[in-house]
Amino acid sequence: MRLIRDSLGAFTGSDTGADRVVPPTGFTASLTLFAAGAMAFLAVFALALSLAAGRLATSWGEELARASTLRISAPAGQQAQQTEAALRLLAQTPGVASARALSEDEQQALLEPWFGPDLPLADLPVPQLIEIIEEGEGFDGAGLRLRLQAEVPGAVLDDHTRWRRPLVAAASKLRLLGAVSILLIAGAVAAMVTLAANAALAANAQVIAVLRLVGATDGFIARAFVRRFTLRALGGAAAGALVASGALLLMPSAGETAGFLTGLSFVGWHWIFPLLVPLLTAAVAFAATAIAARRVLGDLR
Amino acid sequence: MQLRRGSGTTGHLFYRGRAGVIELDNVAYSYGGGELLSGLTLRLAPGSFHFLTGPSGSGKTTLLKLCYGALVPTAGHARLFGEDVRRMDRDAIALSRRRIGVVHQDCQFLDHLSVAENVALPLTVAGEGGQELEQNLIELMTWVGLKSRADALPPELSGGERQRAALARAVIMSPEVILADEPTGNVDWEMSQRLLRLLVELNRMGKTILIATHDLGLIRSAKSQVQARVLRISNRKLQSAGADL
Ligand SMILES: Nc1ncnc2c1ncn2[C@@H]1O[C@H](COP(=O)(O)OP(=O)(O)OP(=O)(O)O)[C@@H](O)[C@H]1O
Ligand SMILES: [Mg+2]
Numbered sequence: 001m002r003l004i005r006d007s008l009g010a011f012t013g014s015d016t017g018a019d020r021v022v023p024p025t026g027f028t029a030s031l032t033l034f035a036a037g038a039m040a041f042l043a044v045f046a047l048a049l050s051l052a053a054g055r056l057a058t059s060w061g062e063e064l065a066r067a068s069t070l071r072i073s074a075p076a077g078q079q080a081q082q083t084e085a086a087l088r089l090l091a092q093t094p095g096v097a098s099a100r101a102l103s104e105d106e107q108q109a110l111l112e113p114w115f116g117p118d119l120p121l122a123d124l125p126v127p128q129l130i131e132i133i134e135e136g137e138g139f140d141g142a143g144l145r146l147r148l149q150a151e152v153p154g155a156v157l158d159d160h161t162r163w164r165r166p167l168v169a170a171a172s173k174l175r176l177l178g179a180v181s182i183l184l185i186a187g188a189v190a191a192m193v194t195l196a197a198n199a200a201l202a203a204n205a206q207v208i209a210v211l212r213l214v215g216a217t218d219g220f221i222a223r224a225f226v227r228r229f230t231l232r233a234l235g236g237a238a239a240g241a242l243v244a245s246g247a248l249l250l251m252p253s254a255g256e257t258a259g260f261l262t263g264l265s266f267v268g269w270h271w272i273f274p275l276l277v278p279l280l281t282a283a284v285a286f287a288a289t290a291i292a293a294r295r296v297l298g299d300l301r
Numbered sequence: 302m303q304l305r306r307g308s309g310t311t312g313h314l315f316y317r318g319r320a321g322v323i324e325l326d327n328v329a330y331s332y333g334g335g336e337l338l339s340g341l342t343l344r345l346a347p348g349s350f351h352f353l354t355g356p357s358g359s360g361k362t363t364l365l366k367l368c369y370g371a372l373v374p375t376a377g378h379a380r381l382f383g384e385d386v387r388r389m390d391r392d393a394i395a396l397s398r399r400r401i402g403v404v405h406q407d408c409q410f411l412d413h414l415s416v417a418e419n420v421a422l423p424l425t426v427a428g429e430g431g432q433e434l435e436q437n438l439i440e441l442m443t444w445v446g447l448k449s450r451a452d453a454l455p456p457e458l459s460g461g462e463r464q465r466a467a468l469a470r471a472v473i474m475s476p477e478v479i480l481a482d483e484p485t486g487n488v489d490w491e492m493s494q495r496l497l498r499l500l501v502e503l504n505r506m507g508k509t510i511l512i513a514t515h516d517l518g519l520i521r522s523a524k525s526q527v528q529a530r531v532l533r534i535s536n537r538k539l540q541s542a543g544a545d546l
Contacts, residue, residue, distance in 0.1 A: 215398035298364035
């Protein structure tokens with residue numbers, strides 16, 4: 001009689017008992033698990049891609065675009081005077097936060113890789129460099145060029161933006177594409193779980209009939225299916241997210257100068273996103289199964 | 302044997318004075334072809350004991366399904382505990398099922414659960430449990446002679462064992478009404494007498510009983526124990542069977 005007692009004990013009151021009224025489904029269960037895992041894996045990568053692209057867009061957009069240089073190559077006698085004129089002009093230009101002539105040492109350091117440490121900078125006609133830090137929307141490049149042409153004939157403005165702008169735009173697009181991918185993955189999870197739940201409900205029409213015969217409400221029947229699919233999606237997605245996170249951790253890192261490909265891993269608190277992926281997958285599965293169950297149970301009188 | 306007293310007694314106050322616990326009022330039913338039942342009226346007064354007979358295919362099972370809300374009449378009204386089935390949603394039907402124990406003609410078990418779990422299924426779906434009910438389950442399994450088969454799976458049972466398990470499941474919630482479709486179709490005389498005694502005892506506790514059966518011997522032995530009315534489906538309607546029974 002112990003077995004009766006145990007089975008009844010496990011059967012009444014506890015959640016697992018209510019779950020057991022729906023027969024186990026080995027094969028489709030593994031399919032759901034696998035699909036949830038694969039989707040979570042893809043979602044984590046899409047997230048990483050999106051976040052990395054976002055970081056790139058931000059750093060290129062802000063750091064690089066905000067530091068332009070002005071090069072002054074004037075005959076030896078006029079170099080200092082033109083530099084002064086250029087700094088004065090820049091100080092009055094809207095969008096310029098600060099402008100600073102590089103010291104001889106700094107220029108020496110910049111040229112060292114090419115000419116070695118013993119370059120006699122003072123004796124050579126090396127142009128003077130002025131570093132410009134922008135603020136707000138930045139300065140009007142064309143307008144500044146016109147004024148420089150008039151007042152500082154030896155000045156050449158290099159504002160980088162010509163080549164950088166499309167890259168920043170591409171990085172922003174990439175971030176958007178990543179976000180769209182995540183939405184599509186969530187939609188695919190919902191569709192997949194709906195199909196699986198519909199199939200399970202249809203396959204168990206006889207079980208549902210018996211449950212109704214003994215007084216089961218739609219809520220009770222739906223819960224048995226919903227709990228099962230939610231847990232399955234949670235388990236599969238946790239595994240998928242774990243594998244994807246591990247793969248990202250193993251990506252070679254190239255430090256500060258990292259390019260896009262090496263900077264794909266999550267940074268700091270962003271690691272919370274791969275943790276959220278299984279929870280969101282479970283939430284999507286919960287909603288999809290609940291809706292499917294409501295519809296199927298409504299059709300099956 | 303002690304069975305739990307039903308808790309839903311307030312319902313009685315509502316319908317006792319004027320009508321039956323289950324009423325079919327001028328009911329017709331057709332599965333899509335011609336009418337199988339028409340202009341049929343039936344009142345199951347609280348505590349009454351009815352037998353339902355009729356040739357095979359005359360609509361006994363169909364009539365029972367109308368009585369527990371599994372089918373909705375194509376014309377007329379079916380009322381469960383005073384409420385029109387047509388106005389009840391699925392949850393209301395489900396809740397009324399907890400007050401109506403049904404022995405289905407082909408039993409209907411969950412084949413992946415043990416016999417004991419199947420008998421306890423009405424408790425599970427109602428979210429009930431506990432020591433007292435557990436003791437009831439064991440007593441009930443003993444009473445229908447299935448104690449040693451408690452851990453078997455339903456497909457492993459004989460036809461008679463299945464029917465006894467189905468009856469045990471129908472009465473475990475101590476429902477106010479018990480509708481049994483051929484509950485003794487596959488059991489020997491002695492067992493059918495035991496099952497009948499269980500039903501008679503439930504009737505003495507105030508339960509309303511309706512049994513569809515071909516077994517005239519069963520009806521005769523019941524009539525020696527309780528006041529039972531015998532109804533026959535004939536010509537798509539119900540008639541009182543003759544006094545020869
Ligand atoms: N779901 C259904 N769809 C169509 N016809 C049905 C359905 N169920 C039963 N029938 C038909 O309705 C008639 C009555 O069936 P029912 O099961 O009520 O008879 P019964 O009196 O219980 O017979 P038996 O004594 O053999 O159990 C039969 O002709 C049967 O074929
Ligand atoms: Mg029948």
